[in-house]
Amino acid sequence: MAGDSKWADVSLLIKGNGADGFTGIYDASINRKAVTVFGNASIKTTQSKFDGSSIYFDGSTSYLTVGSNADHKYLHDDTTNFVIEGWAYWAGGTRTILSTAAASIDIGIYLGAVVTSGYINVQIYRGGSGSNLSATSTIGLTLNSWTYFKFSYTKTTRAYSFRIGSSSAGSGNMTVTGTWPSSNSSNSSYVLAIGRYQYSTPGDYFN
Numbered sequence: 001m002a003g004d005s006k007w008a009d010v011s012l013l014i015k016g017n018g019a020d021g022f023t024g025i026y027d028a029s030i031n032r033k034a035v036t037v038f039g040n041a042s043i044k045t046t047q048s049k050f051d052g053s054s055i056y057f058d059g060s061t062s063y064l065t066v067g068s069n070a071d072h073k074y075l076h077d078d079t080t081n082f083v084i085e086g087w088a089y090w091a092g093g094t095r096t097i098l099s100t101a102a103a104s105i106d107i108g109i110y111l112g113a114v115v116t117s118g119y120i121n122v123q124i125y126r127g128g129s130g131s132n133l134s135a136t137s138t139i140g141l142t143l144n145s146w147t148y149f150k151f152s153y154t155k156t157t158r159a160y161s162f163r164i165g166s167s168s169a170g171s172g173n174m175t176v177t178g179t180w181p182s183s184n185s186s187n188s189s190y191v192l193a194i195g196r197y198q199y200s201t202p203g204d205y206f207n
Contacts, residue, residue, distance in 0.1 A: 011074075011082075012066060014194065016054035018043035025055060025064060033067035039205075041195065049087045049146045059091070059207025063195035072100060073186040075109040076124045078155045084111060085150035085163075090118055090141040091207045097149075099198040101125060101190040108187055110197065111151060112204060113141055120162060122151055124174075126182070137162035138170040 013029040022043040027033040039061030045053045057063065066072075074080045088097060094115040101108025102123055110123045118140030124133045141147040141164065150163040153174075161171035190198040195206040 011072070012192075014055070014064070014066070014086075016043060016048070017051050018053055020045040020053070027066065033071060036065045038063050038065070047089050047146075049089075054089065057195045057206040059093070059095075059205050061205065063193050063205060066192045066194065069100075069186040069188055069191050072109075072192045075100065075192075076107060076126060076186075078126075078158075078182075081152070081154050083150060083152040085148070087146050087148055088113070088141055088206075089146050090143060092116075092118075092143055093207060094204050095206045096193075096195065096197040096204040097206060098192060098194050099190075099196065100192050101187040101198050103199050106187045106190075106199070108190055108198065112197070118143065118147075120149055120151065120164065122160070124153075133158065133174040133176060135160050135162075135174050137164050139164040 008030065010029045011031060012027055012033060014025065015028050018024065020043065023037045025035050025037055025043065027035055040058045041062035041064055042056055043053050044056035048054045075082060084098065090113050094112065096110065096112040099108065099110045102110030102125065106125055107127045108125055112121055114121050114136065120137040122135050141149065147165055152161050158174045160174050196202050197204040
């Protein structure tokens with residue numbers, strides 16, 4: 001956006017603007033990746049953080065997919081530093097915010113909220129059984145309230161940091177739980193999804 005020095009670095013920007021029931025959700029970044037709506041995902045005016053509306057997910061069938069498999073492989077192939085941030089209105093339960101693949105035999109990334117605590121858990125998989133990085137925030141999303149979340153990752157040191165709400169929620173080095181092999185390709189089965197766990201048996205739909 002005009003005046004934002006980092007605007008050219010924004011890979012994806014999903015906004016919840018629109019009339020109640022609108023399903024034309026889109027990528028507002030300069031990349032204009034294709035967004036596909038599934039289930040009952042739509043714009044609702046019953047809850048909002050900005051501009052009177054937000055994206056609604058029903059917790060059972062609703063999610064979005066964005067772009068192609070190759071568009072977001074930088075989230076797990078260690079080719080660049082990145083930040084994932086947004087606002088979430090969490091209604092409880094273990095819920096996925098975004099995912100490309102989240103199983104030890106696959107390649108991809110998972111970011112979601114943990115049941116009861118709302119802590120943000122991130123797992124980055126690069127292939128091979130048990131080969132993943134995992135990190136969890138020390139402060140959780142607030143139940144039934146808008147909460148800001150941010151996860152940043154540095155490729156050279158594998159350092160990460162969380163920011164939940166308005167306070168620093170923790171930082172340090174990711175723990176390697178297994179041998180983390182080199183990989184530069186996405187699992188061909190999964191594109192980036194917002195609002196559900198992308199795996200052979202999808203689940204943890206956001207509510």
